[in-house]
Amino acid sequence: EADIYQTPRYLVIGTGKKITLECSQTMGHDKMYWYQQDPGMELHLIHYSYGVNSTEKGDLSSESTVSRIRTEHFPLTLESARPSHTSQYLCASSGRTGKPYEQYFGPGTRLTVT
């Protein structure tokens, strides 16, 4: 199992609430990613980071924001949750350890906004 963790695993929250999805990895990877995945569908990259203080938007537009203050931590924040944000959010990392180009995925956070 990869050492990448996401909390919470499941979250049901009302519209308008601010939420932060946590992602941490203990592999010292410099690159980290956030993907959005609707049930039974493909993954879409919404944010990525090359390293500390580096963040970029992905291919799918998202109202979420991310930060990378520490190498091991890459939280995703929604300032005001809406039902359209209901989805699964997967965090991943890659780096010099492990197999080249392999992304290690966390277990995901399944978010439901009511």
Next chain:
Amino acid sequence: AQTVTQSQPEMSVQEAETVTLSCTYDTSENNYYLFWYKQPPSRQMILVIRQEAYKQQNATENRFSVNFQKAAKSFSLKISDSQLGDTAMYFCAFMKPHSSNTGKLIFGQGTTLQVKP
């Protein structure tokens, strides 16, 4: 823009038999990387196998092998001696060469594979 297409939303196979999952992609790049990822029900996604486009030899990992046809832009996954633990959603993914520093992946729609006892 690169695209990845998996035309089989669902497949099933009897335990111990062989199954092939299809993937096609579109790119104007000559060098790139292709991957198959496995997402078991309620479990973390893991890398199954990787292929570098500049390598003619098809990649193999134990019971998993690929048929890489560069000219046809086809990248199928063959699972031999299927096991119940192979039940999962399988994603084909593409990485552009200049994305190697960022590791950005483009995923297909996925194929749900059910292995039956």
